[in-house]
Structure formats: structure tokens, C-alpha cells
Amino acid sequence: MGQHLFKELQRAYGFDEVAIVPGEVTINPDMTSTKLAIGNLSFEIPMMASAMDGTVSPRFATLMHEMGGLGVLNAEGLYCRYDDPYSVLEEITSMPQGEVTKYLQQVYSQPIREELISRRVTEIKENGAVCAVSFTPQNAKRMSPAAVEAGADMVVVQSTVTTARHVSRSYKGLVFSDLMQGLKVPVLVGNCVSYNVALELMETGVDGVLVGVGPGAACTTREVVGVGVPQVTATLECAAAREEYFRRTGRYVAVITDGGIRTGGDLCKAIASGADGVMLGTPFAQAAEAPGRGYNWGMANAHPELPRGTRIKVGTKGTLRQILYGPTSVTDGTQNLVSALKVAMGMCGAYTVRDFHKAEMVIAPSIKTEGKFFQTSG
Amino acid sequence: MGQHLFKELQRAYGFDEVAIVPGEVTINPDMTSTKLAIGNLSFEIPMMASAMDGTVSPRFATLMHEMGGLGVLNAEGLYCRYDDPYSVLEEITSMPQGEVTKYLQQVYSQPIREELISRRVTEIKENGAVCAVSFTPQNAKRMSPAAVEAGADMVVVQSTVTTARHVSRSYKGLVFSDLMQGLKVPVLVGNCVSYNVALELMETGVDGVLVGVGPGAACTTREVVGVGVPQVTATLECAAAREEYFRRTGRYVAVITDGGIRTGGDLCKAIASGADGVMLGTPFAQAAEAPGRGYNWGMANAHPELPRGTRIKVGTKGTLRQILYGPTSVTDGTQNLVSALKVAMGMCGAYTVRDFHKAEMVIAPSIKTEGKFFQTSG
């Protein structure tokens, strides 16, 4: 056994399997900066809310801006298909679980309307917020100019798996360098998980890549089609591509880990693995202000043959402010995420996110096995 | 410790431990072909239904053909022991669990009748379907000519562990090259799990090998006798043998992974590991049209000293069409298997199954640990 293998398999790691090693120098958390830059845009905290309809509404995008981060609006979602998306949201979030998948398939078959995209962008911009909108590759070239014209500050082009060289019979494959030339705003593209794909995407001129295929809970990619790479390894690969691309060109492309992050610990590990920022779904869908009212669901409509994302009950955990900055009496790591990052950076002596990229990490078993004798009382 | 070991142990991997890495080029799923060839036979989809009495009846074999795949009839099963197997099936599927193992032992002690084999083959052929029948090595040489004469298009010779060099006192060991000469139809042989055995079987002239010992749930081999190899490693080994044999002879022998596949993800991983096709039991036994009506049971009667397979409740999940092609609102990967394969192939830029063999894979922890905070509501 093992001498005649058809191919070699490398080990890949997820958040639950690694831990960050404290540094040789420690600094006080208040001395750390968590700034993130994507193209000409800059954010106080390196956190983006996923372009999911249960997570980011125009109002939530505004709130994310006020908190120092960025909420990405799904320009192909309910807000851009319905004049009144809120009554649809009401239906989705009050329907019995048995009926909801069918209903989701139905509401997402309504057409995307470009004038609604413009209207939502305007709503966000009128509140003074940075506005990012998300398209699938099929629609990006056609629809994004209108969004930018309406004031969008960033375009996100996202599908389950995105490469610089997609081949399609039904539509002309998106050429990212073409898209770049037409748009004057930063473009963030994904998702990818490997060095070569990340590097090729960077070479098309994009300003950031989203990292993550098959790691998230609202995403059924890995169970259904077997495709996926755990996030720590995926981030390490794409960060290596960013360093190589930076070495060659002097241009620094942001690497954003997207998916599978549920706690402050996961977030810190993503950034210590080389991410410049993170994109979170569930943790923000758990905010009291999230449009999903304790539910979240995927926009897994890129492959019409496969079932769309299930509606998942995520619960409501606190206000967005509590989730990001506390105060909180929750100790499971799902709140006070910014403070968690600053404390971890302090423990590793990291003044900036790029310093934190140098933190040492180890492969370590999940903490769960260590607490087996304890239960919280009552 | 470890310096004086009696023997070295290599690590072997199962489906839950690996994942497929997306490719550098992606293509649209509608551009992929999932064709499988075994000898002169060709199938639109690389999926076979196991020769188990709860899975494949003559009618189910016809249905598999209509769907583009192949259902293998167990020529030593109830259909070829009883004029009216349906009343026996009725008993098996309505009996309390406590009594059924005894009953199974009893009904499978009735003799196999060759005229019933011919009758079942005729039933399948009259419906216009490709007909494959399965024998144990003990009976293959004696009984398969009649089946072929009645019209069978393929003979499957299957036992828990099959080698080209079996030694027996009680019957003359089957010499596969002898069997080949007598039959004018493709022969599929198994099960095996290692490079050397697969290569030796190929050298006897067989058209395909079945891969899998001890991975499946209805099979008690691994718990009872400790023998078994997880399916990813077993498939990698046998695929390597196929490549070597092809290099030497120019003849391409199909490698069919049999056992342990429950979801689209498993199926995709089997093929990405080098399989040309897969043989499924439980997923097809879960079809509304399956004769087992939500139950399945093994034909583990090759070793009379050991207990026969237990009857296992697998439930009914949908029609065979739904299981293979959808539409479905189930998102756990047990339905819409063909679409899952085409989507995965698209993500890896694979136009054909043989292209998909080149997909990169990683060792990755099971997805279950990633979703721990979620529950579907209600």
C-alpha cells in the first residue's frame, strides 16, 4: 500500500485544527491597528459582511460602515429583484422550515432589475457609507457599470469557484482585465483557494481576492460535490500568492478569507494565516439589526442544477456593536470580535495586520477535548 | 518505541478525510461528459446499482438503464431462487427486526435455479435494457454461460475479497482467463483494494475491476474480521494499476469503486481518486422504486461461518430520477448525484471522467466539525 498511489495528497487544515503561538514580544492591545486597504479604500477594521440577503440590507451596510467595516450588498438578491423586498423577507423568516426551500427557489427566480440596483446603491450612499455591491461573473460585466455610475465604491465578483480562465458555452466568459478597464473602482474577486488561481486572478489587475470554497456551514459545496479546502490552508496558499505577486510587481492585493469563521478565535487565525481581512456571514446575521431576523441563507444560485442554500437558523446574539466591540457577558468567542483581534495581536507583538501575518501557528487539536469535565451550572 | 517495529504501516484514507481542490480552469457543467465504457458497453452515467436484492430487481435494472446507468442483478439472489420472489421480499420488508436475520439465513439457503436466471435475464432484455448479472466465483464458471445465452450483456464475478490466485479445497478455484475465453461479454471482477491484486486481475483479461473491501455500512467485514481499506486509498491504488496496465498493453480496464458512497461528494471523490465509475447500494436502495422498500441487506453468503448481512433501514428518499437528476429540495448531498458530478467536474475544468482523474485532492477533516453552531430550525 502506498507505493503505487495514483496521486499524492497533501494535508490541509481548518480553524479547529490550529492555534496561534504567543510572540517573543508582547504589546498592549491599545497599541495595535487593525486597518485594511483594498485599492484606494481603507477600513478601520478588516471585517466585511457577506453579500447574503439575510445578512446585508442597505441599512445594515450603512451600519457596518459606521462600525468601521464594510457590508457588501448582493446586487442579485432580493433587494434588487423586488420593489418591496421587506415583505419577501417577512415571508422567508416566518415560514415553516418544510416550505422555505421551495419558496426560496421561487423568489430568486424573479428577474434582477438594474434600476433597483441603482436605487439600493443610492440608498447606501445617501447615508454616507462606502458602498460595495456583489455580482456573479455572468452578470458582472453587464450590470456593474450602472452600479458604479450610481455611486458604488467597490464591485465584488463572486461565485462558488472563480478562476481567471472560465469556459462557458452559454455566456462569454468574464475577462477580468476587461472588467477592470471599464470600472474605476476597486474590484474584489472570488472565491479561490489555491496559489496558482489566486496568482492568476491578481495578474488580471483585481484589487482583492476572496478565499474560501466549501468551508462554510450555509454552503453545501463540500457535502454535495466534494469540493473544498479548509480555510487555514486556503488562506496560507493565497497569502503566499499575494507575497509572490507583491515581490514581482510591488502591488499589494488584499486577501480576504470568506467563510467558516464563527468566533474571534477563527478570525484571529484567518488573519494570522495571512489574510488582510475577513468576510463573515453568520456572525453578522446574528446581529439584532440583520435583515434575516435570526435566519441566514445562501445565494447558491450559480448552479441551477443543484439545490439552493437552505435557510439556517442562526439566532440573534446581540447588537452589531456588541458583536464587534462588546461589552458582552458571552464568553464563547462570538462577540467582541475587534477586541479579540487586538488582544491576539498584542499577544503576538503585532502593531499591524501585516505584522500579525508573521505570528507562529501550530497544528493543535480542538479545544473541546480539553474541557470534558466541565459544564456551566444551571 | 518505533525503532523496532515488526512491520511498517502506511496511512489510508476514506471519503470523509479528503476533499477535491478546484482547478485552475473552470468550465460550465453542461460542457462535461460523464460517459463510462466497460469493454464494448458504454453508459451515459458512470453509476451502477449493486447486486443486492433490496436494490436491484429486474424492473429496477430496466429503470437504471433508462436513466443512463446500469443495475446489476444478483444471479444468486431471491430472484433466481424463487418463482415468486416478491412474496419473499414482502416478508423480509415487513418482519420485525428481531426475526429477520434468521429469516434471511433461511431464504438464502434455497437453491439457485438456472432456469430462473435465464428468466430474469429475459425479463430485463425484453424491456430493452442492458443486462448485467452477478455471480460468486464458486458459481461463475458453471452458471454464467446460461445467463449469457439468455442475453446477458455483462457478467460480474464478485466476492468480498477476490484475487487471481484463490486456493480452495472444496471447489476448483476459478481461473479468470478460462472464464473469459468461454464468454463473449465483458466481465467485471472484484472486490480488490490493492495495486498488485488489481494488476493481476487485469492481466487475466477482465474488462473491469470492482474496488472496495470493508468500507460499506451493510458490510460487516471490517468490524468482524478486521480486514478492509478505506475507499480513497483503495481507489488510488487500483487506478495506479490500471494506468500501469494501460501503459504496458494499451488496453484500458475500468475501475469501479464499490461501497461506502452515500453522497454526491463521496461519488465525486471516488472518481477524482481515479475511478471510472461507481457502484452504489444504499443510495439506490433509497429510491422509491427499489424492491427493498426502504430496507437493504447484504448478500454476504460467501463465508457460511459468518453471520449474513443484517437488514438495514435506509428509508425512502425520492424517485430514482430525483436521486440521479433532481429536482430536489434535499441539500445533504444524497440526491441529484449526476448534477453534483457535473458541477464538480466543471469546478475542476474536467470535460471527461479521465480529465477529472487529474483533479488535485487534499487530506481535509470532515465538514461536520465546521458546522457545529448551526441547527436547522423547527
Next chain:
Amino acid sequence: MGQHLFKELQRAYGFDEVAIVPGEVTINPDMTSTKLAIGNLSFEIPMMASAMDGTVSPRFATLMHEMGGLGVLNAEGLYCRYDDPYSVLEEITSMPQGEVTKYLQQVYSQPIREELISRRVTEIKENGAVCAVSFTPQNAKRMSPAAVEAGADMVVVQSTVTTARHVSRSYKGLVFSDLMQGLKVPVLVGNCVSYNVALELMETGVDGVLVGVGPGAACTTREVVGVGVPQVTATLECAAAREEYFRRTGRYVAVITDGGIRTGGDLCKAIASGADGVMLGTPFAQAAEAPGRGYNWGMANAHPELPRGTRIKVGTKGTLRQILYGPTSVTDGTQNLVSALKVAMGMCGAYTVRDFHKAEMVIAPSIKTEGKFFQTSG
């Protein structure tokens, strides 16, 4: 991390982590021989019942002999402390769990009586059975001559951890070569887990070594004191010592894996790992004829500072004959153990136990993860 480690750690494996690979030649199970030799004694099946009071009584030892194996009587147990041990057994097996540990501590503080040892040996010999008795190292030299004089055919010297070089203040350490000279019967010694200790024990002239520290369920060694080696690695180490010792001297010393074996699969893996035989506690305590009536308990009295073994409910699974030879309708691997071994040997083309030592093994995840979608009905 990892460059300055205080010491290196090698990986060790247990039964749940390995599987046996089928061989390139297979033979029919009825062609295999499972014979075991220890010194001048020979047994049809390589299975011994542990010297535990809930497992082996004089009557059970006789029964083991009739079945082709060997039951070892604990010469320091209840049978050799009480004229009427059966009323004590009655108490132990009918007492509430909360009171039994105290009671066990009390009954085992009664003195061992040499005339009772002789009486029990005589009982076993009168039934025509091979008689083996077990002592701790403290008592072996003083008490074993009487047992041999009464007719014992084998002496087992056993403590949790046994070395050829034990140092004690309270009693003169047992010198095994001295013991050997005084006794004319084979001596089996243990337990040990490593190459060097096994080799040193073999060099003292013993006829067999028992392998296993901390793997078993009725043994609290690993949880309480952190000491233990999983059985596959322990067996591989001691088998390597046997081969080296055989190479040097031409004398073949039996290696008996003792502890942690619960199923036919475990048993097959122990022997494929290099064991010549196995010693089982729980599987035999589950026999209808076992004196423990569905309970078992350790004789962990070598360390008076630590609590003695708890009484563990093991249940009654069938007759000893069913456990060894079937027939059975149980499919979890706990019955029909001899057939399981013969089938596994057949799958590996092994005519003898020593042939089976050459079987290939792989490190493979436990089978449990593979069956997750199934439940037996009702």
C-alpha cells in the same frame, strides 16, 4: 515550535486505527490452522481467558480447554482465598454498584491459601483440562511450586508492568531465571509493551510474554497514571523482539496480546500485528458460563495505594461455544471469533498464524464514521 523539543514522541496505534489489507493470494478458511504453542504445550485456538475472577473459574477453565483454548485461573483470586468462593461471587454480582468497590477491597484483603491453590488445580486437572495459574511477581516464587506439584501445566506471572529488572525494598525482586530453574512447566510473563523489555524477559528463559499496558477497559492504568501503549504498536514492538530473539537463539517465544480486544476484528488485528495468541477478558466474561454473571472486575491489587478495579457490567452475550464458533445472528463482531480469524487468514492467504504475521496492515480511520447515515430499524 518544535525545534527545541525536550524529547521526541513517536506515534502509537490501537486497534480502532488500523485495518488488515487482503493478500495477493486468498485461500479457503477451512484450509487455515490457528494453532498456538507455548513451550511444550499446544492449543487448537490461540485464545486464552484472562485470570480475572469474573471470567475464569475452575469450571470455566475446563470449558476453555474443551473449546481448544486455555483459561488461566487467578491463583491470588477468590478461588484461592475462600473455601466457598461462590457465595462471594454471588454477593459481588448482586450488590448495588455504589457499594461494590468497597466490598471488592474487603474480600481481596483475605489471605491467599496455598492449599486452596492446590485444590483448584486438582479440580481443573480432574476434568482432563490443561491447567494454567497466575501469580503476581511478589508471590510467584513462593507459591508456584505448590501449584505445579498439584499438576499445573503452566505458570503465568503477571502484573500491570513487569520488567526483568524490578527493584523493591519490601520484597526481593523476582529473578525470572531463578523461577524458571525451579519449575518444569512453561512460564508466561507480563505485561510489557516495548522491544527492549520483551527482549530482556525472553532472555531470562520465559516461554511467552504478555503484551499490554493500559489498553483495556477494566484497567484504569492509563487514565489514572498516564501510562500505556496502544495494543497494535505494543504488539509490533514485542513481535519484533521475538523475531530478533529467535534469530539469535533459535528459540521461539510466544507473544500474547492481552487487553483491549473486544471483537473478531481486534483479535485478527492483534495476530496480524505479530501476536501468536491473545488473552481476552470481557469477551469471555460475556459468556453465559462465566462466573461473573455479566460482570467483570480487575485484580488491580498490585498497587495498594490506587483504587482497585471497578466492577463493570459487560452483559451476557451467548454461550462460550457461540462466542468462539457460532452460530450467531449477532453481526457486531463479538461472536464467532474463531471463524472470524479463519476468514481473515483466508483473505490474506495465511495457512498458519505465522503466515498471518506477514499480512499487510494500514492505518485507517475507525469504521464508525462510514456508517453515519444508517440505523437498524425498530
Next chain:
Amino acid sequence: MGQHLFKELQRAYGFDEVAIVPGEVTINPDMTSTKLAIGNLSFEIPMMASAMDGTVSPRFATLMHEMGGLGVLNAEGLYCRYDDPYSVLEEITSMPQGEVTKYLQQVYSQPIREELISRRVTEIKENGAVCAVSFTPQNAKRMSPAAVEAGADMVVVQSTVTTARHVSRSYKGLVFSDLMQGLKVPVLVGNCVSYNVALELMETGVDGVLVGVGPGAACTTREVVGVGVPQVTATLECAAAREEYFRRTGRYVAVITDGGIRTGGDLCKAIASGADGVMLGTPFAQAAEAPGRGYNWGMANAHPELPRGTRIKVGTKGTLRQILYGPTSVTDGTQNLVSALKVAMGMCGAYTVRDFHKAEMVIAPSIKTEGKFFQTSG
């Protein structure tokens, strides 16, 4: 995958993943010595009780002394903030779980009073016990002289992560060599987990280092901020630093493993990994005499941005004497810890703790998988 990684990850191990291999020579447990020296202080048993308010009160510190160990008083805890800490303890331990985190945050915001530190030290010294008091780095230089003047025999300086080179804006970073010069008593510093940090701390002149970041159950470091190293690897690293420092200077600095130890097995593994002693929280909080009355809570107030430790129900398991020395009828390894250590040392032929450092260890799966068929009755 894997060829372009941003950084390398080494594997780290926790207690549940390793086991101790018995030695080639064994000795009787009564021949072992478990002595621990820190600076000029010497202890019969290498066990310290953590500076947690639910674990060590002045009275409990006295009791630990009588048992041969050391209880460290948290000089920033309730005893040094309140004239009558006992009424606060009464509140904490009788309050519903839902209200207690808030209450803890409130009571720990009261000021630390230096005269109370002196009073508590005096209480402990009047009972004839060795007195150790614990400070955070922020307060150590200012507050420890008064404690020493009042009679404290040892100063512990402890925060979640401590390095020799901490940078802070809000207070002048503690220079350990300065602290050393001012104090005439041994200083124990922590926590750290890596070779370099341990070595740098030793070079400042401290007498001992505490090892452990993120392994313990009452500590939320790993879940919340992702930082932590499993204790076996952390101990191996710091022990390697101690050896190197000893080689260079001839001064032997004690390495104390702190956190994550729940059983005798864990304790033995910590010491076999190179620790000179251990610091335990929960096992001592489970003593009938512990001030927490079956509860324990962290003093995680070094980072005001993050929530303080939750109150955790640990239960009451027995007297401190039973926990350390038995007798006990508990067999899960949580009692009789000193005997467990002596038995393990005996099994490895270790006369002293430093001998035990040479014991071989293996990476071995947790014992839990081995006992799956057993349940204790009733």
C-alpha cells in the same frame, strides 16, 4: 497545494494525545521522591494550587502547606479587595448562573488594598505555612515589596501571556531583573509556552516559569482569541529551555505546568514531559475545603476589553487529603494524585522527578475510544 505555503505549521500535542511508556527497569512506588525546589524553597510534592479565588483562600493555602504542596494566593483577588471577602464568596457561589458574570465584573472592579495583602500574608504565615502571592505584571513591582515585608516567601507574577519584553503605553513595562533585585524571595513568572520566551525569562533571573496559554477549561483564551499551545508541547519546549539554560549557567530554573490538568494521568504526563511541578485549578477547587464551594472562576482581568472568566461548576469531589493521597473509591483519576504520580514513576524506574523527565512517551489516541462497549451498571 502545500508547495506555496505562507508559513510552516508544526504539530503540537495535548494530554489526551500522549501516553507514557513503562521503563526498562521498574521500582516500587515507595522508593520514589516527588520533591520540588523553587529557589531556596522545597516542597514534598510538586503541586501548587492556582491563584484563583474559588481555589485558594488563606486557609486553603495553609492546608496545601500541611499536605506538602503550595497554595498561591491571588493578591489581586477578593481577599485583598474586601475586608470581608467571605460574604462576597457567599454571593458568588449562591447566585443564579445568568447573573453571576455581571456580578463578577462588578466585584473585581473594587480597588486592591495593600494593607489587605499584608493582612492575608500574615494570616498564612501565622499558621506556619509557606506563603506565595500572585500579582499581574502591572502591579508586581509596586505591590510585591509590601507582601514580602509582611512575610511572603514567594512572589508569582502571572498574566495570560508574559514575555521578558512587554511594551505598553499605559504603564512602564515590568523589567523582571529590576523586580528580582528588589526582592529577596524566589520569583515565579508566567505564563509562557515556547523555548525562546522561557529562555529569555530565565535569563532575567527568575526562579521558575509557569507554562500554559490557552489549554485550560476556565480560560477562554483559545476560543476567543485563537491563541494557545497544547500543554505537552508547551512543556517540552520550556523544559528544553531549562536544560539549555542549566547547561550554560549551572542554575536550575523550575518549570511548572499550569492549566489543563484534570487527572492523575495528565499530571504524570506533564511531569514526564519535563515539568518540575504542576499548578492545578479545578482539581483543587473540587476539594471540600476550597472556598469556591464547588465553583471556580478565572481572574482573566488582564484584558479589560474581553469578558472575564465565567463561573464554572466543578463540583465537590472529596477532601483535599483524598484528592492528594486517597483513600478513594473513585477510579476516574481525579483523586489520589500523589499516589498516581508515585506509581507512574515506579513504572518508569524513576527515583526522582528529574529521573521521570527521561521517561519515554508516545503519541497515542485517547483512551475513550477503547472502552466504547462498556458502561458501569446501575
